[in-house]
Amino acid sequence: MINQIEPFSHPILVTKPLLPDLQDLNRMLQEIWNSGWVTNGGVKHFKAGHDTKHYQLETKLQEYLKVPGFSLFNNGTTALMVGIKQYLLQGEVITTPFTFAATPHSLVWNNITPVFCDIDNTTLTIDPNEVEKLITEKTTGILGVHVFGMPCHVDSLMAIAKKYKLRVLFDAAHAFGTEIDGTGIGTYGDITMFSFHATKLFNTIEGGGLTYNSPEMKDEIELLKDFGIQSEEKVTSQGLNGKLNEIQAAIGLLNLEIIDDERKKRALIREIYTENLNKIKGINVFSVPNNVRDSYQYFVVRITKDFGFSRDKVYDFLRKYNIQTRKYFYPLCSDFDCYKDTSAVRNKYPVAEKAAKEVLCLPFHGQLQLDEVSKICNLIKEMKYVR
Ligand code: T4K
Secondary structure (H helix, E strand, O other): HHHHOOOOOOOOOOOOOOOOOHHHHHHHHHHHHHHHOOOOOOOOHOOOOOHHHHHHHHHHHHHHOOEEEEEEEOOOHHHHHHHHOHHHHHHEEEEEOOOOOOOOOHHHOOEEEEOOOOOOOOOOEEEHHHHHOOOOOOOOEEEEEEEHHHHHHHHHHHHHHHHHEEEEEEEEOOOOEEEEEOEHHOOOOOOOEEEEOOOOOOOOOOEEEEEOOOOOHHHHHHOOOOOOOOEOOOOOOOEEOOOOHHHHHHHHHHHHHHHHHHHHOOOOOHHHHHHOOOOOOOOEEOOOEEEEEEEEOOOOEOOHHHHOOOOHHHHHHHHHHHHHEEEEOOOOOOOOOHHHOOOOOOOOHHHHHHHHEEEEOOOOOOOHHHHHHHHHHHHHHOOOOOO
């Protein structure tokens, strides 16, 4: 291998879940065991006298995210599906193809046609100018994604929505803790979804959340995540099962205590990557603007032709050194078999297509050693010397 740089002896993963201390978790599990209450811990049961982990976590997350209304869910996808259902959206919703499958799928599960729209080259989020061109009489909403924790053009999207009387929904699966000028990202638009999957900085192994600006909406959202059951003999809406159990809520409570530590570790890793990689022609570090609080969810670079090797070549090269990277989001959702020949795809997405070929997520988590980060940077720098 090049210049005596040996492959890593163990796999360097793109991410590793943040997990609490096992003894702390055991203590919490003991409490749960003692109580005999293991799930269905939402506000309804809190009001009935159970001080559940679910309720405690929900309250703490609402504060952390700086939002007026918040509901916990068993994953981000269910949360988004419920958010869409809450507004009884129908017809067409304009969204980005540069996202995870769950974004458009959540619309389809609500009998809505996702209409893919190109993205902005700088932020990689849905391009408001393109959105306006796709609005028809069937359009009922816009679903933006704060991809890699980069805020969408929230003001422009909300202005368009106001003009055409549309709802604005946001997928903030990557944007836990993101703030714009100190304002929680979950306060923009009508609803915002968060994911607490194991690969997310803040995680409950599987989990998610929904934020909304009208706290009075909470009762309806809570009903939708609990089969629409209001009381033993009263079912008022066609809800589903979106409840997070007590064990996962306990993991969330413990992870919330260590999240700022993890953020600090990632900030340092980010600094080392940025300092080293920014010097390399053709490697462009993707970063949020100064007025935005970073979610530290991913470390993303765009590999342009100036680098001399394609993104795919870099991916394969690093793999030989036991380094796992990810091509989020390639292929675009508009190229998925289930969408490509449907009315979801109405035009071309030149900006998104280019981004999907250039973006690479490098290993990024608090368990990465700083010398490992430097070695990854060196390998990328030295790549041109490989025959
Ligand atoms: N919207 C957006 C924009 C999203 O990115 C996502 C989820 C959603 C909506 C839906 O939210 P949820 O319903 O999931 O809450 C992963 C995650 O499974 C997925 O949650 C995430 N986006 C997506 C971007 O990434 P994969 O297929 O890349 O994950 P996987 O299993 O290959 O894991 C990646 C790496 O993480 C592994 O190679 C190693 C490490 N890992 C992973 C797991 C699960 C571990 O070390 N331990 C683990 O337990 O989708």
